[in-house]
Amino acid sequence: MISRRRIALHSLVALSLLGIPLGARVTRAADAAPAASPPRDILLVSFDALRQDHISAFGYARPTTPTLAWLASHGTALRDVVPAGLSTKTSLTSLLTALEYRSHRILEKNEHLPPAITTVAEALREQGYATAGFVATPHLSAELGYDQGFDRYEDFAKTGEHFVGAAEVRDQVLAYLAEPLPAGRRARFVYVHILEPHPPWLDPSPWLAGKEGGKRIFSCVEMPPLAKVAKITPERLTNLIAKYDGAILAGDTALGAIVDKLRETKALERTVIGVTTDHGLELLDRYSASHGWNPFDEVARGFVVLYDGSRRWGPAPKLQARNVDVLPTLVARAGAAEHPAFQGVDVFGAASRVPEIAIAEGNHCAAVRTLSHKLIWIDFPPDIPFPASLRRGFALFDLRTDPGEKKDVQAEQPEVFAKLRDAFLAFQKDVAGKVDDPADPKHQQGLSPEARERLEALGYVE
Numbered sequence: 001m002i003s004r005r006r007i008a009l010h011s012l013v014a015l016s017l018l019g020i021p022l023g024a025r026v027t028r029a030a031d032a033a034p035a036a037s038p039p040r041d042i043l044l045v046s047f048d049a050l051r052q053d054h055i056s057a058f059g060y061a062r063p064t065t066p067t068l069a070w071l072a073s074h075g076t077a078l079r080d081v082v083p084a085g086l087s088t089k090t091s092l093t094s095l096l097t098a099l100e101y102r103s104h105r106i107l108e109k110n111e112h113l114p115p116a117i118t119t120v121a122e123a124l125r126e127q128g129y130a131t132a133g134f135v136a137t138p139h140l141s142a143e144l145g146y147d148q149g150f151d152r153y154e155d156f157a158k159t160g161e162h163f164v165g166a167a168e169v170r171d172q173v174l175a176y177l178a179e180p181l182p183a184g185r186r187a188r189f190v191y192v193h194i195l196e197p198h199p200p201w202l203d204p205s206p207w208l209a210g211k212e213g214g215k216r217i218f219s220c221v222e223m224p225p226l227a228k229v230a231k232i233t234p235e236r237l238t239n240l241i242a243k244y245d246g247a248i249l250a251g252d253t254a255l256g257a258i259v260d261k262l263r264e265t266k267a268l269e270r271t272v273i274g275v276t277t278d279h280g281l282e283l284l285d286r287y288s289a290s291h292g293w294n295p296f297d298e299v300a301r302g303f304v305v306l307y308d309g310s311r312r313w314g315p316a317p318k319l320q321a322r323n324v325d326v327l328p329t330l331v332a333r334a335g336a337a338e339h340p341a342f343q344g345v346d347v348f349g350a351a352s353r354v355p356e357i358a359i360a361e362g363n364h365c366a367a368v369r370t371l372s373h374k375l376i377w378i379d380f381p382p383d384i385p386f387p388a389s390l391r392r393g394f395a396l397f398d399l400r401t402d403p404g405e406k407k408d409v410q411a412e413q414p415e416v417f418a419k420l421r422d423a424f425l426a427f428q429k430d431v432a433g434k435v436d437d438p439a440d441p442k443h444q445q446g447l448s449p450e451a452r453e454r455l456e457a458l459g460y461v462e
């Protein structure tokens with residue numbers, strides 16, 4: 001079982017051991033191509049818990065994502081993007097720092113982002129970007145250090161414990177985009193995290209027949225009791241899925257308003273856009289109604305939709321990316337410089353540097369994935385309900401013939417199994433080998449009562 005201990009990373013020694021260059025400075029794009037070609041704007045949008053088989057842009061029958069469909073049809077998409085974590089905190093930390101979990105090791109909801117880590121926002125600000133973040137999840141609160149690198153950061157902490165819906169985020173972003181670029185800045189980096197379609201699904205759904213009040217079954221922090229899951233009838237599940245799809249549509253509609261604003265202000269043509277998710281969500285596909293506790297592809301297979309004005313991306317490379325690659329890809333595309341601390345790479349310009357194996361860390365489980373195979377590891381503790389359909393330990397799936405991950409092929413494909421297992425064991429060793437930094441008291445600090453309330457409101461209750 002993976003230790004739940006908190007970790008700290010911001011001693012210089014720890015960073016050196018990670019191979020992160022200390023004091024490294026960005027090689028500015030401007031050094032190579034001065035004022036003639038300033039970098040373009042970057043907009044990164046992440047949705048929370050958006051599983052890709054509910055995205056109409058990728059073939060889902062309900063028209064849940066007209067904006068994503070438009071962006072993808074004028075840009076491109078990568079359909080195999082493995083998040084660093086199966087839950088919000090780990091995944092978004094990797095997205096915003098371009099660091100893999102084995103390096104930042106942030107898993108718990110009360111962990112701070114160590115100041116010694118260079119966020120992508122910081123790297124862009126060094127290059128003259130005006131940076132702004134609008135995040136509707138308490139996991140990324142300024143209180144926890146996630147405003148690092150942002151000139152402007154709205155984490156909606158003042159709104160109390162109520163669910164911050166996509167429309168509220170949209171309004172803040174639209175107001176910001178109406179402001180002129182601050183003097184002396186060359187471009188904008190805007191990060192938006194929309195909480196939909198994460199429960200509690202308060203948005204109206206055009207697909208809901210009748211009333212459905214059963215939102216709390218989709219808790220996030222623990223496996224719901226199996227007896228409770230068993231009580232969900234097929235009719236009720238149909239309703240819950242209608243609510244989930246309605247929440248996706250609400251998020252996509254807010255994204256549409258942001259894209260429209262960029263078009264209206266003539267900024268769309270100079271903006272490189274990436275839209276992704278932090279992880280998916282199990283909707284009773286197997287044994288739960290959760291995300292962090294499920295290493296299967298309804299949770300572990302992310303995506304990114306990419307758009308760059310009228311400039312064609314060309315076909316997406318046939319590879320599996322990691323979510324740490326998302327921002328470096330956007331940074332390269334916008335003409336800005338990568339930072340030596342980034343572990344993610346531009347998947348279009350440096351495809352050969354994308355590792356074949358990606359690992360997503362979960363709650364007592366993990367997904368070890370390649371484009372063709374998937375190894376899962378499960379070691380749930382004894383005090384949680386353990387589904388009869390699972391067993392502890394490893395299972396290997398051949399995604400080419402079994403994308404639903406039903407048939408364990410460890411015995412049939414021992415070489416693949418050994419390769420992925422060894423990668424996972426090396427990953428575990430890396431994670432376990434890091435030590436807490438006693439000189440980092442802030443990192444050990446708990447949540448304020450207000451922040452805890454906001455997390456509880458979303459179902460992160462212990």
Ligand SMILES: [Zn+2]
Binds near residue numbers: 048278279
């Ligand atoms: Zn999430």
